[in-house]
Amino acid sequence: MNRTTPRSQWASRIGFVLAAAGSAIGLGNIWKFPYITGLNGGGAFVLVYLGCILLVGLPIMMAEFLIGRHGQKDAVGSFASLAGERSPWRMVGWMGVFTSFLLFSFYAVVAGWSFDYIVRSATGAFQGKSADEINAIFGQLVTSPVQVIFWQAVFIVATVGIVVGGVRGGIERWSKILMPLLFLLLLLLFVRGMTSPGARAGLEFMFRPDFSKLTPNALLDALGHSFFTLSLGAGTMITYGSYLDRKADLFTLSLRITILDTLVALLAGLAIFPVVFAAGLEPSSGPGLVFQTIPIVFSALPFGSFLAVLFFLLLAFAALSSSISMLEVSVAYLVDEKGWGRTLATSLMGFFAFVIGIPSALSFNKLAQFTPFFGRTFFDFVDKLVSSYLLPLGGLCVALYAGWFWKADAEKRELTGDGDRAWIYPLWHLLVRFIAPLAVVVILLNQAGLFG
Numbered sequence: 001m002n003r004t005t006p007r008s009q010w011a012s013r014i015g016f017v018l019a020a021a022g023s024a025i026g027l028g029n030i031w032k033f034p035y036i037t038g039l040n041g042g043g044a045f046v047l048v049y050l051g052c053i054l055l056v057g058l059p060i061m062m063a064e065f066l067i068g069r070h071g072q073k074d075a076v077g078s079f080a081s082l083a084g085e086r087s088p089w090r091m092v093g094w095m096g097v098f099t100s101f102l103l104f105s106f107y108a109v110v111a112g113w114s115f116d117y118i119v120r121s122a123t124g125a126f127q128g129k130s131a132d133e134i135n136a137i138f139g140q141l142v143t144s145p146v147q148v149i150f151w152q153a154v155f156i157v158a159t160v161g162i163v164v165g166g167v168r169g170g171i172e173r174w175s176k177i178l179m180p181l182l183f184l185l186l187l188l189l190f191v192r193g194m195t196s197p198g199a200r201a202g203l204e205f206m207f208r209p210d211f212s213k214l215t216p217n218a219l220l221d222a223l224g225h226s227f228f229t230l231s232l233g234a235g236t237m238i239t240y241g242s243y244l245d246r247k248a249d250l251f252t253l254s255l256r257i258t259i260l261d262t263l264v265a266l267l268a269g270l271a272i273f274p275v276v277f278a279a280g281l282e283p284s285s286g287p288g289l290v291f292q293t294i295p296i297v298f299s300a301l302p303f304g305s306f307l308a309v310l311f312f313l314l315l316a317f318a319a320l321s322s323s324i325s326m327l328e329v330s331v332a333y334l335v336d337e338k339g340w341g342r343t344l345a346t347s348l349m350g351f352f353a354f355v356i357g358i359p360s361a362l363s364f365n366k367l368a369q370f371t372p373f374f375g376r377t378f379f380d381f382v383d384k385l386v387s388s389y390l391l392p393l394g395g396l397c398v399a400l401y402a403g404w405f406w407k408a409d410a411e412k413r414e415l416t417g418d419g420d421r422a423w424i425y426p427l428w429h430l431l432v433r434f435i436a437p438l439a440v441v442v443i444l445l446n447q448a449g450l451f452g
């Protein structure tokens with residue numbers, strides 16, 4: 001490795017905020033948040049989710065940024081420079097590299113569907129079709145191995161194309177294009193939702209809490225999702241934080257990123273639920289909510305094809321800016337620790353993710369009946385492994401390191417610099433020391449089936 005070349009940094013604060021918000025805002029916000037809100041009965045779930053974001057998500061995000069910024073290296077290298085070259089804490093970094101790579105491999109499969117849906121909507125494939133016919137189109141897509149793998153490959157190539165360009169020229173530049181476009185499209189669909197006949201029902205569903213609908217499982221869903229949606233526990237925010245300069249105010253920046261992520265999830269809900277109610281569909285239809293109900297809803301509206309194209313474009317942009325952050329974790333590891341060139345590291349990891357992702361792509365068709373993984377398909381297995389175990393475990397380790405093991409004076413200096421906003425440190429420290437770890441332990445025990 002050429003040690004005289006300075007390591008890359010973000011060109012601007014706003015570029016960093018958009019890139020990190022781009023990582024956070026993804027399929028989690030637009031595809032998953034609406035359907036889990038639907039399954040968990042709306043308002044009360046939304047409140048709990050907001051609480052988890054503020055009390056657990058935000059503090060852990062700050063911890064990841066602090067670790068990365070202090071270490072000025074990839075996830076493994078950052079732990080090595082904080083805790084020592086031989087420290088077992090480096091395991092947390094390796095786990096992050098592994099987790100984000102695995103996540104990328106199956107995320108690309110679902111993201112690929114959104115590419116397919118852009119083309120279908122643009123060519124009017126949903127126009128004038130009945131609900132059953134539209135459901136059949138979804139079925140036909142996912143059961144066709146060739147189509148799914150084709151779009152998965154296209155999506156990975158797009159991701160690699162951006163990450164090869166580096167931190168400034170690739171990730172930051174593209175985030176500055178994709179994110180504003182995404183906000184614009186979302187605002188348009190939000191206005192469409194608010195002017196649809198279902199607006200009232202949609203608003204009430206999302207904001208009138210009915211606490212009788214709150215099950216213990218809803219609490220855990222809310223907590224688990226707050227990790228996923230903020231891209232925590234997989235080394236992603238450590239890696240992004242490592243490209244920050246010493247002076248950046250991490251509390252303010254994390255707060256902005258968290259607010260943007262939350263705003264997009266809420267706007268996505270407010271764009272989707274009104275049209276769902278106006279069309280008399282069920283909000284609790286599950287993972288198919290977006291892919292199956294959106295075309296149904298839009299096919300019946302004036303300018304329906306156009307709106308559907310916008311919607312799936314939005315989904316694709318959101319997924320792309322998230323997947324580049326997943327790929328960057330392993331690329332940064334290979335570049336920083338092994339001295340590889342960026343182009344080689346990115347292309348190779350992209351290719352491996354494609355290969356490892358093939359059984360995920362085939363889980364909806366050729367391998368749908370192949371379930372040796374605790375009775376699950378390969379896709380369901382890796383999804384469960386990553387979302388329910390590896391992410392919370394990664395987040396737990398980060399909280400424990402920041403809460404109990406990092407030397408307080410160094411940590412405090414990293415967070416508050418020359419003493420601006422000194423009040424934030426004790427509050428943050430309390431959250432990462434006690435509240436966040438406790439919450440995560442509860443999720444993990446629940447996932448392991450301890451609470452039935």
Ligand code: TRP
Binds near residue numbers: 230326
């Ligand atoms: N946060 C993204 C979403 O909501 C997904 C994501 C990107 C992610 N990078 C991550 C999730 C790292 C966990 C860890 O879709």
